[in-house]
Amino acid sequence: MEKIKVGGLMQSDGRALVRVLSAGNLMDAPGIILAALAARGINVELLVQAVDLEDAANFALVVAQKDLEQALVILEGLKADVEARGITYLPDVSVLSIFGPHLREKPKIPGIMFTSLASAGVGILAISTSISSVSCVVEGRQLGQALEVLSERFELPYKALQRPKNW
DSSP states (O other): OOOEEOSEEEEEEEEEEEEEEEEOOOTTHHHHHHHHHHHTTOOOSEEEEEEOTTSOEEEEEEEEGGGHHHHHHHHHHHTTTTTOSEEEEEEEEEEEEEEOSSGGGOTTHHHHHHHHHHHTTOOOOEEEEOSSEEEEEEEGGGHHHHHHHHHHHEEOSSSOEEOOOOO
16 A cells, blocks of 8 residues: 655644533634633644534534643633533543645545544544644544554654643
8 A cells, every 4th residue: 555645743642622512603602712711821732613403513622631620610611601511521632633745735635544543443533624734633542553553554754743741
């Protein structure tokens, strides 16, 4: 099987996934959530928003594991403001990102990334893409498997970059 050349693979472990569920479909909900977290110095590394069949907004946010407790307190305090019906979380997750150059000219990369992960039994908890990258969230315990299968499938210029966990 031919490897597909990409700019690189970056991993970010020591993270937590927080979900704000069934929020009112308010235009300012993302701003309210992000501003409140930022005011306390909490960086959101990945954010996904989707609207469900009931027209409610659902947010998936990745924060540093060390910031999880504080983020949960903040988000619980915002539940009424964003009309959310629930907040859940999953500690110990990792973000994996494949990046360009010229990733937008290679539309097959996300599909290959996700089918490769699935074939290795790695579950995907959230997906985010941009013009130059495709990222996903996986359970921390599956990080090794994920890195191995992606390294086999893609031609990487170097080993995955690791960020400190900072728990």
